[in-house]
Amino acid sequence: MIGFIGAGSIGGAVITGMVKNGYDAKNIIVKGGHSNRTKLLCDQLGFQMVKKVKQLEETDVIFIAVGANALDSVLKELKEIAADKLIVAFTGGASITHLKQFLGDVKVAHAIPNTPVKVGAGFTGIAYSNNFTDEDKKKIESVLGYTGQVVEVPENQLGILGTVAGCSPAFLDLFIEALSDAGVKHGLNRKLAYDAAIGMAIGASKLAKQSEMNVSALKDEVTSPGGSTIRGVAALEEYGFRNAVIKAVDAAENK
Numbered sequence: 001m002i003g004f005i006g007a008g009s010i011g012g013a014v015i016t017g018m019v020k021n022g023y024d025a026k027n028i029i030v031k032g033g034h035s036n037r038t039k040l041l042c043d044q045l046g047f048q049m050v051k052k053v054k055q056l057e058e059t060d061v062i063f064i065a066v067g068a069n070a071l072d073s074v075l076k077e078l079k080e081i082a083a084d085k086l087i088v089a090f091t092g093g094a095s096i097t098h099l100k101q102f103l104g105d106v107k108v109a110h111a112i113p114n115t116p117v118k119v120g121a122g123f124t125g126i127a128y129s130n131n132f133t134d135e136d137k138k139k140i141e142s143v144l145g146y147t148g149q150v151v152e153v154p155e156n157q158l159g160i161l162g163t164v165a166g167c168s169p170a171f172l173d174l175f176i177e178a179l180s181d182a183g184v185k186h187g188l189n190r191k192l193a194y195d196a197a198i199g200m201a202i203g204a205s206k207l208a209k210q211s212e213m214n215v216s217a218l219k220d221e222v223t224s225p226g227g228s229t230i231r232g233v234a235a236l237e238e239y240g241f242r243n244a245v246i247k248a249v250d251a252a253e254n255k
């Protein structure tokens with residue numbers, strides 16, 4: 001049995017991704033907040049809902065998906081039942097040290113999923129406490145695997161990984177919107193412009209993932225001498241595209 005504390009944007013996205021990709025909702029128990037968000041999701045997906053953290057007693061893995069403001073009070077309640085469980089917090093700032101301060105020497109992990117988990121195409125970075133065994137990690141990775149890729153990293157790289165994989169869906173959305181605006185400017189209707197931009201982003205990402213070549217070689221392949229694509233690439237460089245992306249990550253990292 002898998003437990004969740006909090007089913008807002010990211011908790012809800014992970015649960016949705018799991019269930020839509022074949023994880024049995026009957027094996028998920030969720031303790032939600034005060035609004036009816038969890039109930040609405042429950043009506044769609046059919047997991048069990050409980051009112052108190054201690055009702056998650058029968059689970060062996062618990063994901064904490066509350067915001068930082070609710071974390072410590074949740075951890076205080078969780079301490080009672082945490083001893084034999086694997087605890088994974090998605091909450092920003094839920095360092096392993098912080099989790100252990102409240103829960104004692106139990107098995108804790110800090111993970112940062114991104115929103116594409118909702119459609120099974122997520123990327124989750126995770127850092128484990130030293131007492132996680134390989135078997136424990138396999139268990140977590142098999143559960144989160146329903147939502148996409150799961151990659152273990154040292155805890156000091158989790159923040160930047162979370163920015164590169166977790167903030168960037170919004171950056172890509174902006175790129176898709178801008179590309180679609182350009183299509184409309186040059187005469188495409190809006191729907192077709194969005195379909196083309198989104199279809200391109202999916203296809204180019206798939207190609208980049210599956211190709212033996214790195215992305216700059218893929219770019220070289222489509223830039224014929226004196227052609228339209230290299231003129232577009234040069235314009236992107238002229239207007240600081242690469243630097244804008246690096247600055248966006250800098251800004252996300254430096255609060």
Ligand SMILES: NC(=O)c1ccc[n+]([C@@H]2O[C@H](COP(=O)([O-])OP(=O)(O)OC[C@H]3O[C@@H](n4cnc5c(N)ncnc54)[C@H](OP(=O)(O)O)[C@@H]3O)[C@@H](O)[C@H]2O)c1
Nearest residue numbers: 006007008009010032033034035037066067068070091092
């Ligand atoms: N959104 C992302 O892409 C993302 C990605 C990775 C990590 N994170 C981190 O995950 C955390 C949550 O983010 P979010 O965007 O999912 O926030 P959110 O949409 O506000 O969701 C938090 C949920 O926690 C619930 N909650 C609050 N107190 C609770 C309690 N005592 N027991 C059970 N549930 C409780 C809230 O319930 P109500 O609905 O009743 O208020 C809400 O649904 C943040 O620390 C964020 O940094 C977010």
